[in-house]
Amino acid sequence: MIDHLRIAEAQLRGRPRQTAIALASVGVGSAMLIVTLSLTTGLSEDFLKKTTESSANAEVLARRPQGWKPEKLPLPGEVVMALSRHHVPDEKRAIRALSGVLAALRSLPSVRVATPAVEAQAVLVYGTVRRSAALAGVVPELERAVTSLDTKIVRGSWAALSRTPDGVILGSQVARALGVDVGSHLQAVGPDGGGLPLKVVGIVASGLSQVDKTLALVNLPLAQGLAGLSTDQATTVRLALTDPVEATRVAREAEQRTGYVCRSWQEKNAASVEAFKRQNMITLALVLFTTLVAAFGVANVLVQLVADKRRDIAILRAAGFSRHDLGMIFLHEGVLLGLLGSAVGWLLGAVLIRVVAALPVDFGESALVRNEHLQMAEHPSFYFAAFGISVVVCALAAVQPARRAASLEPTAILRGEH
Amino acid sequence: MEVTTPVLVARGLTRRLGVGAGAREVLHGVDITIEAGEFVALVGPSGSGKSTLLYLLGGLDHPDAGSVEIAGEDLARVDDDTLAKLRNRLIGFVYQFHFLLPEFSALENVLMPLWARGGGRSREDRALGLELLGRVGIAEKAGKLPRELSGGEQQRVAVARSLVNRPKLLLADEPTGNLDSANANAVYELFRELNRDLGQTILVVTHDTDWAARSDRILRLLDGRVVGDERRREERA
Ligand SMILES: Nc1ncnc2c1ncn2[C@@H]1O[C@H](COP(=O)(O)OP(=O)(O)O)[C@@H](O)[C@H]1O
Ligand SMILES: [Mg+2]
Numbered sequence: 001m002i003d004h005l006r007i008a009e010a011q012l013r014g015r016p017r018q019t020a021i022a023l024a025s026v027g028v029g030s031a032m033l034i035v036t037l038s039l040t041t042g043l044s045e046d047f048l049k050k051t052t053e054s055s056a057n058a059e060v061l062a063r064r065p066q067g068w069k070p071e072k073l074p075l076p077g078e079v080v081m082a083l084s085r086h087h088v089p090d091e092k093r094a095i096r097a098l099s100g101v102l103a104a105l106r107s108l109p110s111v112r113v114a115t116p117a118v119e120a121q122a123v124l125v126y127g128t129v130r131r132s133a134a135l136a137g138v139v140p141e142l143e144r145a146v147t148s149l150d151t152k153i154v155r156g157s158w159a160a161l162s163r164t165p166d167g168v169i170l171g172s173q174v175a176r177a178l179g180v181d182v183g184s185h186l187q188a189v190g191p192d193g194g195g196l197p198l199k200v201v202g203i204v205a206s207g208l209s210q211v212d213k214t215l216a217l218v219n220l221p222l223a224q225g226l227a228g229l230s231t232d233q234a235t236t237v238r239l240a241l242t243d244p245v246e247a248t249r250v251a252r253e254a255e256q257r258t259g260y261v262c263r264s265w266q267e268k269n270a271a272s273v274e275a276f277k278r279q280n281m282i283t284l285a286l287v288l289f290t291t292l293v294a295a296f297g298v299a300n301v302l303v304q305l306v307a308d309k310r311r312d313i314a315i316l317r318a319a320g321f322s323r324h325d326l327g328m329i330f331l332h333e334g335v336l337l338g339l340l341g342s343a344v345g346w347l348l349g350a351v352l353i354r355v356v357a358a359l360p361v362d363f364g365e366s367a368l369v370r371n372e373h374l375q376m377a378e379h380p381s382f383y384f385a386a387f388g389i390s391v392v393v394c395a396l397a398a399v400q401p402a403r404r405a406a407s408l409e410p411t412a413i414l415r416g417e418h
Numbered sequence: 419m420e421v422t423t424p425v426l427v428a429r430g431l432t433r434r435l436g437v438g439a440g441a442r443e444v445l446h447g448v449d450i451t452i453e454a455g456e457f458v459a460l461v462g463p464s465g466s467g468k469s470t471l472l473y474l475l476g477g478l479d480h481p482d483a484g485s486v487e488i489a490g491e492d493l494a495r496v497d498d499d500t501l502a503k504l505r506n507r508l509i510g511f512v513y514q515f516h517f518l519l520p521e522f523s524a525l526e527n528v529l530m531p532l533w534a535r536g537g538g539r540s541r542e543d544r545a546l547g548l549e550l551l552g553r554v555g556i557a558e559k560a561g562k563l564p565r566e567l568s569g570g571e572q573q574r575v576a577v578a579r580s581l582v583n584r585p586k587l588l589l590a591d592e593p594t595g596n597l598d599s600a601n602a603n604a605v606y607e608l609f610r611e612l613n614r615d616l617g618q619t620i621l622v623v624t625h626d627t628d629w630a631a632r633s634d635r636i637l638r639l640l641d642g643r644v645v646g647d648e649r650r651r652e653e654r655a
Contacts, residue, residue, distance in 0.1 A: 002536050010521035315517045318478055319579070320506020320534040322499045411473045414513060414591075 002325055007316075008332035015305060019337070022301040026341025026394060027348055029294030030386035034349030035356065036287045037382040039374065044276035046375035050208045051272070052265050053148045056238035057247045059268070060105065060114075060254055062093045063261040094233040095260055101237060104257045110242050110250045115142030116234035118223035124170075124198075124216060126178040126186040133174055133216040135188060137223020146240045149204055149217075156182040156202030161219065167201035171215030175203045188216070190226035208369055291389055295397040298337050302330060302401035306408075313405055314413035327406035334398020338391035345390060346383055353378055423490050425587050425619045426452040426475060430484035433470055444470050445642045447484065452587070452621060457613040459630040460623045462639035468623045469591055471639065475621070476589045477505045489586045506534050510580030512590040516572035518564040518579075524551060524571075525560040528578045550578035554608055570601030577608060581618070588612070590622045594629070602626070 012019045095101055098116055105114040115138065122135035140161040144150040150158040154172060161167045168188075170180070180186060180200050188196040198218065206212055224231060239262075241250055247264030254262040266273075306313070313326055357376040369375075431448040434441055444467045452458055462468050473479040475486055477493040486493040488508045493501060518527045528547040532538030538547075551557045554574035556567075564572055573593065580588055590609070594602035606629055612618040622629065630636050638646030 003533060003539075006533075007519075010519075014521040311517050312519050315519065316530070316534070317502070318476070318505065318511050319531040320502050320583075322502040322534075324499065325502075325534065411479045414473070414478075415469060 002321075002328075004325065004328040004332045005336070007329050008336055011305060011309065011312075011329075012333055012336060015301075015308075018301045018304065022298050022337045023341045023344055025294040025297035026337055026390055027344030029291040029393075030342045030345025030390045031348035031352055032287050032290045033284075033386040033389060034345065034382045035352045035376075036283055037385065038349075038353045038376045038378055039356070040276075040280040040283050041379070041382075042375040042377035043369075044273070044280065045377050046371070047208075047272065047276065047369050048269065050206060050369060051269055052244070054152075054206045054208055054211045055265060055268065056146045057241040057244045058239040058251045058254065058262055058264045060095065060101070060237040060239070060258060061261045061263060062095045062235050064259060065255050065261050068259055092228060094229050094235055095237060095258075096233055098232045098234050098237075101258045101260065105237060105239065105254055108250065108253060108257065110246060110253075111239055112242050113142055113145040113240040115139050115146055115238050116220060117143070117236045117238055118220060118227050118229060118233075119235045120190060120223060120227040122191075122216065122226065123189045124174070124178060124186055125189060125195075126180050126184065129178050131174055131177050132214075133170075133188075134214040135190075135216045135218060135223060135226065137218050137220040137226075139220050140217075143217070143238070146238045149206060149211075149215075152204050152206045153202050154205045156200070158202060160201035161217065164199060164201050165219055166197060166199055166222065167219065168198040169202035169204055169215070169217040170200060171212040172203055172205035173209070173212040174215060175200070177213075188218075188226065190228075192226075192228055194226060196222065196226055207371060288389075291393050294341070294390070295393045298334060298341075298394050299397040299400060301337070302333060302398055303404070305333070306330060306401045306405045309405075310408060310413045313408050314410035317408075317410040318414070323406040326408075327402040330402035330405045331395065331398050334394045334396075334402070335391060337398075338394030341394065342387045342390035345386055349383070349386065422454055424451045425454050425456075425489060426450065426621075427487045428475060428484065431471065431474055431481045431486070432483040433467075433474060433479070434482050435470065443642065445474070445481075448639075448642070448644055450475070450637065450644065452619060454586075454619055455613070455617045456619055457609070457634045458621045458637060459633040459635070460621060460637045460639060461625070461627075461630050464625075466639045467642040468639055472589050472591050472621070472623055475587075476509045476511060477501050478511075502534070506531060506583060508586045510583065510585035510588040512573075512576050512580045512588070512593045514592040514595040516564075516569065516576045516596075518572055518575055520564050523561050523563060524556065524567065524575045527564065527575055528582050530579060531583050547578070547582060550581055551575070553581075553612075554578045555604075570597055570604065573597060573601070573605055574608070577605065581612070586619065588618055588620045590620065592623055592625060594624070594626065606632070 102114050102116065105111050118137040120135050122133055124131045124133050140158060144158060161169055175181065178186065182200050182203065184200045186198050188198050190196065204215060221231065224233065241247055244265065248266050251262040251264040251267065316326060353376045356374055359374065360372060361374055428448060428450045431445050432443065433445040435444045436442060448471060460468055474481050481494060491504055491508065493504060496504065519530060525547050528550055529538035529543055532543055537543055548557060548560055551560050554577050556571050556574050559567060559571060567575065594605050597605065609620055609622065613620055624630055634650055636646065636648045637644060
C-alpha cells in the first residue's frame, strides 16, 4: 500500500496558513449545520412534546365518520339501538349515550383511560374585564391520566378542582389577562347566554400559547349545564393509550366500535409536523450553502497547492509514482481537510449549541411556544450528518485539483525549471 | 566480446515537440546503445535535444517513433502506469536543480522512490538510505530538512535518492550546472566512484568539458542527431 496520506499530510502541514483557512471554513460550515439541525429539531421537538403533553393520545369527537350508517355498525345490538334512537338531526352536536360509548372504548385492550369532556366557547367576565376562553368540562381525576397538564400547575392545585364543584383552572395567560388569581370569583357566559359563577382554584402554564391563552377547566356537570347537554352527553372522549405510538390504529378501532370520529395525536398534529418539516428543509437547504462555500475554500486551497507543488509532482512522477498516485495524494488532502475540518466543526458546534441554549430569549405572547431559552436538541446524528457531509463535500472539492495534479506532464515542468 | 544484454538500446528515436505552427521535430532518429558499467557523457550545444533525449531514455516521455529498451524491457510499448513502475525499478534521475520534497528530511527524500512501491519504512530500507547518505558523505545530515542543507548537500541527497532503487541506469541532466566548482568536482568524483566501485551505469548530460573529458565515452548531439561517439577504453581498468 502506497502511503498517499503521508505525503498529503506533509504537504498540508507545509502550508499551515492556507490549511488553517480551509479548516476554518469547513469547521464553520459544519458547525452551522450542527447548530441549525439542533435548533430546528429542538423547536419542533419542543412544540410536539408540549402539544402531546397538553392533549390526549386520541380523542373521540362528536362527529360521524364519512359514510357512517347506523345499521352497519358492528356493535352489540343494544348500543346501536341506543345510539340511533337518540339521534335527532336538529339537536346539538354531541356524543350521545355517553355511558355506552365509554364502556365500548374502555373494552378496547389498548385503551388505558377514557374520559369524557364537554368543550364549549365561553366568555369569562371578571369585573369589567371580558375574555373569551375554550371552556372544558372534565373529570379531574381521569383527566390527569390523559394529559400532563396537572404537572404544569403553577398556582393552586389540580386536586382542588375535584373538591370544588364550581372551581376553574385557568391558563396562565387567561388569568393574567383577566387579572385574577387563585381564590378570585368570576363569571362564565355560555353560548346560550346563561351566566355561571366560578372560583379560580388553579393556574396552569403549559408553555404552549394556544393552551395558556384559552384554557378554562371546570367540572364536567357544570360544562354540560352551560352547553345545554344532558349528563349522558359529551363533546369529546379523551383517551390515554397503553402505546401512544399506536394511536392512529387504535383511533380506527375506536371509530368502528363507537361510530364516532376518533383522531390520534399524530393525525391532530399532522399539519404542524408537516409545516415544521417543510420549514426545516428550507433552513437546511440554506445552511448547505454554507457548506458549499466551505467546499469552494477547500477547492481553492488545493488548486493553489497543486500549482505550488508542480516541481514536487514532477519529482514524484519521475521517481515512479503514477498519475493515479498523484491524484490520490490530492484527493487525500481534500478528505483530510474534511476530517479535520469537521472535528473543528464538532467542537465549534457543541460550544455554539450551549451558548445559544443559554441565551435568554423572549418571543412575546404571540409565539407558538413560550420558553425562556431556545430549546436546542442534541443528537449524535447531527454530528454524524455534519461529518459525513463535510467529508463528502471536501472530497468532491478535491476532485478537480486531483485531476489537475494527475494530468501534469513531468517533462514540461522539469524542462521549464531549466 | 562478452555476450551481455546492453543496459540501454534506443533505436530510431524521433520526438516532435510543440503544437500547431510551433511544432517541430527535436530528435530525428537517434540510435544509442549503452553497455553495463559504462560512464557516458552526452554533450551538445544548448537546444540540441539532450534533455528531450534523456526524458525518452528514462521513460518520462513517449517517443513519436523508435524504441527504448532498458535491461531488456521495452518502454515504448507500455501504458503510463506500467511505465511509472519501470522507471521506479530501473532508472535513477538527477537534475540540474536539486528537486527535493521540502517537507521531508534528507533521509525521507532518499527513501521516497521506495514509497512509490509501498516500501521505504522498513529497518532495512532505512539502513540502505543511511548507507547511501554515508556514501555521498552527509550521513550526519539525515534528519535535516532540505532548507537546512547547502546547495551541494542537497544535490548529494538527490544523488543518493537516485540510487536507492539500485537502478540499472543512472541519468543525470547537467547535475553540476548549478553548483560552484568545488561542489561540482565533488559530485563528479561521486559519480566516478559509483561507476568504479559499484559498476553503476551512468549517462550524464554535461556542458562541462572537464566532465566530458574524464568519462569513458562521449556522445555528441547536434540538432537532434548523434554526430559523435568517442570511446576512451584506456580509462577502464
Ligand atoms: N514544448 C516545446 N515546444 C516546442 N519546442 C520545444 C518545446 N520544448 C523544447 N523545445 C525545443 O526543443 C529543443 C530541444 O530542447 P532540449 O531537449 O531542452 O535541449 P537541450 O537540453 O539540449 O538544451 C529546443 O530547441 C527547444 O527550444
Ligand atoms: Mg537541457
